[in-house]
């Protein structure tokens with residue numbers, strides 16, 4: 124059964140694509156999608172097939188817009204539906220709606236416990252719809268259904284953890300030395316209208332990380348999902364409406380980064396931008412934001428090292444390192460993408476990781492046997508394959524067996540490159556795919572120097588059972604997260620963010636809320 128069941132919608136998609144000069148070869152395929160009736164929930168098929176609008180001021184708008192972007196399914200390379208590519212004036216409508224909602228006494232005056240209850244209601248709705256959301260995410264992003272389910276559980280945990288902070292936002296009374304008697308205290312106030320701009324690798328979790336802290340602190344928010352993966356955020360908006368948030372408190376708008384994202388970043392009606400994405404776009408957003416002194420937090424790219432010492436548990440290292448780079452097809456900002464191994468165990472560890480890489484089954488994310496799902500898009504697949512070719516041409520050696528994967532799906536073979544060095548592009552630049560670069564080191568000093576020799580500083584892991592060495596190294600690692608004998612773990616209570624060019628600010632934990640709050644100092648003269 125095709126996803127686009129109604130003739131009306133088929134015509135809408137066909138018209139939109141034709142008007143915007145998309146490849147006409149795509150069109151017949153829309154109507155002959157792979158039959159997944161036995162896997163996909165009916166509610167997922169119905170959701171995918173519905174015309175897609177933007178959620179502005181509590182209404183679904185602009186689904187009949189002229190300008191659209193096709194949404195592809197990475198496993199088949201076929202179009203699932205189209206989303207509006209909003210114009211700058213339509214972005215203005217969203218800002219007006221969010222500003223109005225910020226001034227609305229119903230939202231401004233909502234008591235902390237009521238706000239917490241509403242967030243908990245939302246978390247229950249997300250949980251009730253978790254399988255549906257996981258399937259939508261897997262179809263849209265390509266990722267494995269197991270990974271998508273894990274993403275859902277992490278999103279639910281984030282909402283529940285953050286909901287508890289609603290009643291714990293507090294200022295303090297200060298004992299000041301100014302003359303006379305003064306009552307001096309601080310108030311924490313919502314920063315205002317937040318724009319959340321997010322990438323495609325964990326679309327639902329990224330949406331939650333932007334929307335939920337805004338709601339906890341009493342802000343209002345406009346979310347722009349990545350054009351490649353808008354669907355789970357649009358479904359989340361339906362659940363937000365169902366949870367009862369006042370109109371305009373959460374708005375979800377779609378479009379390209381250069382049009383909609385840039386319009387948000389430079390908009391004087393936005394008080395804070397919460398951005399996750401590449402370092403290059405983060406820099407451009409930061410510059411635009413400064414035109415209006417808009418507050419800005421940036422969660423950017425990474426090239427996170429694993430440092431493996433000879434005393435580590437080798438089996439644990441092999442499984443841990445493979446997972447650190449191949450999870451979510453390596454499309455993880457803190458993926459363990461640079462592996463530094465003590466020379467004595469180098470060959471054994473490389474052989475173990477390469478064997479895991481070669482054993483991963485390349486399949487649709489919805490297939491239970493999937494060990495490695497497709498990447499998010501055709502351009503990204505080409506980019507990652509380009510890096511592998513460049514690494515090999517610069518002298519790296521391939522430790523894995525597979526190379527280019529042919530076919531419609533955007534697959535890249537899990538790849539391990541050895542004999543690399545820190546001047547190579549594959550070592551310096553974020554590939555954001557299932558590609559691990561490996562180097563041997565002689566001693567701790569060399570390992571630390573190589574690991575820190577990067578413009579990024581998001582995560583790092585140390586693999587060793589020497590407690591003294593581990594504690595000695597932790598403060599010397601230039602990264603926002605350090606794991607020991609593990610990699611990629613996260614929790615809503617543990618702040619996440621980068622040193623150096625990996626970003627500004629932290630997400631998760633109490634630290635995240637600071638970025639959505641202003642501090643007001645109050646003085647009352649008691650003399």
Ligand code: NAP
Pocket residue numbers: 320321322323324325347348349350351378379380381383384385386388399400401402404405407408421422423424425455456457553555581620621625626
């Ligand atoms: P990206 O190209 O930077 O895009 C991220 C978001 O910014 C998308 O919504 C994009 O819109 C939008 N955008 C693009 N150009 C823009 C502009 N000129 N002005 C305003 N917005 C603009 O990144 P990506 O390729 O989607 O995601 C991968 C990157 O995200 C990697 O570098 C990864 O490390 C990073 N990431 C970081 C973290 C973290 O927490 N540190 C987490 C996940 C991912 P469109 O896509 O719709 O065009």
Ligand code: MG
Pocket residue numbers: 194195196197262263264265351352499
């Ligand atoms: Mg997609």
